[in-house]
Amino acid sequence: MRSIIDILDLSTDEIAELVQTAQDIIAKPADYAEVCHGKKLATLFFEPSTRTRLSFEAAMYELGGHVIGFSEAQSSSAAKGESVADTVKTVSCYADIIAMRHPKEGAPLVASRAASVPVINAGDGGHNHPTQTMADLLTIYREKGGFENLTIGVCGDLKFGRTVHSLINAMSRYKGLKMYLISPEELKVPSYVKKDVLKKKGIPYVQTTDLEGAMPELDVLYMTRVQRERFFNEEDYLRLKDSYILTPDKMKNAKKDMIVMHPLPRVNEISVAIDDDPRACYFKQVLNGKYMRMALIMKLLKEAGTI
Amino acid sequence: MNIDSIQNGIVIDHIAAGNGMKLYELLELDKLDCSVALLRNVVSQKLGKKDIIKIDREFDVNLDLVGFVSPEATVVVIKNGEIVEKKKLDLPEVLINVIRCKNPRCISMTEQEIVHEFRLSDRENRVYRCVYCETKAN
Known part of the structure; x- marks a missing residue:
């Protein structure tokens, strides 16, 4: 049974296929309004989420399917101590496909084995979030016309930011990529990401704390939030949370066709004044996420012979 | 120093010096009631120094575990005083229930009866990563 746990579970050909489906x-x-008629998606969210859960639910409804599930661990049997494996074995009896978010890293892999x-992994702690990356990829494709020869700056929390790691992994498979890794010292990209992905594939990258200096070079600026929930220590969070705030003034140095992305939610790292800038694409990402989730649900259900 | 030769049992030879005790503990040899010898810092032409473990009974050695701790090691099976098999080891691609992830955020910390699985991600530097959270094994 095919599951999607990591963005690299999808080949570049499959990404291209999903992008084409989403565009269609x-x-x-x-044409897609009844594709999943009579089918059920279970959204098992052991951790709060607004965007991802509603996006999956909207995606399934727009395919003509139904949705069951829960939105916090306290309203599931996990609160009684049930294992992830037992939960999904039970849910497999009710649903045709599962989207799972869990605070523990690797929980969706355990689920997929049971x-x-x-x-579909809808986010596992600070680890993977493949459908966010799919939303990012569709946005880049639609706004920049493809995936090759791009200079991408990722900015903010590059240590705990799972979306950043997944994006680097996904984009590392396309030609002509250059990366700017912009973060405070304490939140730098983990060395294994640099070693196993960037260095291994010979991708040029610049590691810097200077957002304004990097800005003129970028085709894509991917901002991230410093996530309170990833810190064990509140003091560290408070010290680092305001490291980078994108303002209209900083945007003056950017290319006219640079795009600003963010996986959302934002706290204050992108000024609301940027929202009206035509280069701001973060709400387009939200919409694109729904289309890519529709494409993915269809693909997996087709492969499983369910539709 | 003399250690009696064994008639039926296992000799784990050419263990990288310093890893013998670790292997002894991971193989849980303290639970055996037969004679078990751990020799440390034995002079070796090949390695300079090596550790050796001798187990005086037939024993199903977890070769993945030995390969993980010391891929240079050889496992020799002895029956009736004769060497009947000599197994050369390599770094295993996958470790199943050999080591445990130490990442407090990993699902393997909390899920009941989970298979503790690590994959070799960097052969040159002998790096294994947890399949669930990708944390490096220590």
């Missing part, structure tokens, strides 16, 4: 859904939504239906 955007162009002809009515489930008899496809499992």
Whole structure:
């Protein structure tokens, strides 16, 4: 049974196929309105989420399917001590596909090994979040016309930011990539990401604390939030949370066609004044995420022979 | 120093010096009721110094575990005083229930009866990573 736990579970050909499907859904939504008629998606969210859960639910509804599930661990049997494996074995009896978010890293992999239906990782702690990366990829494709020869700056929490690690992994498979890794010293990209991905693949990168200096070089600026929930120590969080704030003034140095992305939610790292700048793409990312989730749900259900 | 030769049992030879005790503990040899000898810092032509473990009974050695701790080691099976098999080891691609992840955020910390699984991610530097959270094994 095929599940998607990591963005690298999808080949570049499959990413291209999903992008094309998503583009087709955007162009002809009515053609997809009944594709999942009578099918059920279970959203098992052991950790709070607004965007991802609603995006999955909206995606399934727009495919004509139904949604069951829970939105916090306290309203599931996990509160009684049930294992992840037992939970998904049970849910496999009710649903055709599962989207799971869990605070523990690797929980969706455990789920995929126990489930008899496809499992989509909807975020596992600070580890992976492949459908966010799919949203990012569709946004880059639609805004920049492809994935090759791009200079991408990732900024903010590059240590705990799972979306950043997944994006680097995903983009490392395309030609002509250059990366700017912009963060405070304490939140730098883990060395294994640099060693195993960037250095191994010979991808040029600059590691810097200077956002304004990097700005003129970038085709894509990917901002991230410093995440309170990833810190064991509140003092460290408070010290680092305001490290980078993107303002209209800083945008003056950027290329006219640079795009600003953010996985959201934002706290204060992108000034609201940027929202009206045509280069701001973070709300487009949200919409693109829904289309990519629709494409992925269809692909996995087709592969499973369910639709 | 003399250690009696064994008639039926296992000799784990060419263990990188210093790793013998670790292997002794991981193989849980303290639980055996037969004679077990751990020799440390034995002079070796090949390695300079090596550790050796001798187990005086038939014993199903977890070769993945030995390969993980000391891929240079050889496992020799002795029956009726004769060497009947000599197993050369290598770094195993996968470690199943050999070591445990120490990342407090990893699902393997809390999930009941989970298979503790690590994969070799960097052969040159002998790096294993947890399949669940990708944390490096120590």
